[in-house]
Amino acid sequence: MRLGGKHLDAGGYDLLGVVTGSEGLLGIVTEITVRILKKPDGARTVLIGFASSEDAGECVGKVIGAGIIPAGMEMMDRPAIRAAEEFVHAGYPLDVDALLIVEVDGPRAEVDHLIMRLEVIAHSCRAVTCRASRSEEERLLFWAGRKAAFPAVGRISPDYYCMDGTIPRARLPQVLKRMRELSETYGLAVANVFHAGDGNLHPLILYDANRPGELERTEKFGADILRLCVEVGGVLTGEHGVGVEKRDLMPVMFSEADLNQQQRIKCAFDDKGLLNPGKVFPTLHRCAELGRMHVHAGRVAFPDIPRF
Amino acid sequence: MRLGGKHLDAGGYDLLGVVTGSEGLLGIVTEITVRILKKPDGARTVLIGFASSEDAGECVGKVIGAGIIPAGMEMMDRPAIRAAEEFVHAGYPLDVDALLIVEVDGPRAEVDHLIMRLEVIAHSCRAVTCRASRSEEERLLFWAGRKAAFPAVGRISPDYYCMDGTIPRARLPQVLKRMRELSETYGLAVANVFHAGDGNLHPLILYDANRPGELERTEKFGADILRLCVEVGGVLTGEHGVGVEKRDLMPVMFSEADLNQQQRIKCAFDDKGLLNPGKVFPTLHRCAELGRMHVHAGRVAFPDIPRF
DSSP states (O other): OOOOOSSSOOSSOOOHHHHTTOTTSSOOOOOOOOOOOOOOSEEEEEEEEESSHHHHHHHHHHHHHTTOOOSEEEEEEHHHHHHHHHHHOOOOOSSOSEEEEEEEEESHHHHHHHHHHHHHHHHHTTOSEEEEOOSHHHHHHHHHHHHTHHHHHHHHSSEEEEOOEEOOGGGHHHHHHHHHHHHHHHTOOEEEEEETTTTEEEEEEEEOTTSTTHHHHHHHHHHHHHHHHHHTTOBSOSSSOOTTTTGGGHHHHSOHHHHHHHHHHHHHHOTTOOSSTTSSOSSOOOHHHHHHHHHTGGGOOOTTSOOO | OOOOOSSSOOSSOOOHHHHTTOTTSSOOOOOOOOOOOOOOSEEEEEEEEESSHHHHHHHHHHHHHTTOOOSEEEEEEHHHHHHHHHHHOOOOOSSOSEEEEEEEEESHHHHHHHHHHHHHHHHHTTOSEEEEOOSHHHHHHHHHHHHTHHHHHHHHSSEEEEOOEEOOGGGHHHHHHHHHHHHHHHTOOEEEEEETTTTEEEEEEEEOTTSTTHHHHHHHHHHHHHHHHHHTTOBSOSSSOOTTTTGGGHHHHSOHHHHHHHHHHHHHHOTTOOSSTTSSOSSOOOHHHHHHHHHTGGGOOOTTSOOO
């Protein structure tokens, strides 16, 4: 089968979205055609430091609200900033609680105009520092810190566990506050890297696998973070998927009706359950059983799923 | 079930695209949440006339190729231009074979800059006339002609049959030429309105339902146009859907494997076939049969479908 294409509507069902991100459960993709976007004429990046993640969160909302569409908008918290700066020397401010890295691209005149608008918005949100790149070298250096954030955290901790959840952007301060509380409860430090424009959070839980029980505690902390994402109106994953890791958390996010319907889709592609078994669904029913469940949908339960 | 949302990825299958445009075959949508986009600061529209549809088609390709994203880009052929102008007096040129109506929006400075670039591209494609709106009133008048094109055609013909197919933009001249030939063969006139940016064609076949056999000839002509769309790499519909009208043309577009897979999706939502029966699929198999077809997919055929 070939799915998608240049056209907007082809008749028949649009299966492209179903197969994209289906984690290998529906079929084997043997060929992908992508559209190459035109490289923008130019790009500039601005580093904006804040005394609190609340201020940074407000700034993200105001940038989006002003109709500016950044090419990238990343946020790092104090532990992530410090780790990255010590590793890469990107010129990040060390006296701030949150750092926003915002890139805009397009024709030169438009980019300069947008940078000016970003600076005005930043100051209206009590930015402590605000520095726009003045050259391509400086722009790349600003990004080098962010891009090295994961290995940088690897330098300060024997191991780290990278989580991936998505939250409504406006809930970031609340989520960061709750995460600090959980961090104390579990006795494990966290560094946060956040695709702020998309609301996609990557908390890195720092731990030491050689200390007995610490990995298990880390995994529990991670599951708590994902439950927190769902509680504030977010979702279990941003880009890393569900797989085995988040499989047993699916009922936190989806109702029984949702999960049954998703399994019927699975059966519509793979009625023998040959593809990537054991992933994504906490309980995978036989396809023949699902037919019966559909008829008696009101009485179906998930007896085997641990509830969190 | 709730599908979609603000997040990019929720875990589980993305069923939003499947249900969107499923023509009522998968379920009943009871609530839709939409995102309101910010109204652009300003907009201007340019009318570009060409001596041939080839020139107009080239211009569309060059505009898209230059990275300009118009807010609208419509094309009308000579019969559609004439009917609209006589009805609305929008100021359309009457001595051209194809008219492009291109709108760009955004901040004022950007809009003026884009209009200038559009004019340069138009002249490089041998435009005969090129006129940009100088006021909001003029912009609305330019659109009034296009928006009245359907009723305008209704004034010059007792009846018309509106088709809806999509083609790769570059194939427009070829498709218009073939449509003129079919028009002569069937003895029926056609006026063409085309969402040029999307490649979505709306040929209006002019006929008189009171003349015996003319509706049947019109329907055959319409089916030929849709087959032509698929032949040049396009699809059966742009925005009007399949329904009953194009149901028997589905095998022109989709293979047996495609149609079987689509019916399995239908069964995953509606295994009793209660929803909108008789639409979209030329032969709808019972869901239990589809299970068997899946196992013996190599041997399945569509014995009941008329081949065109």
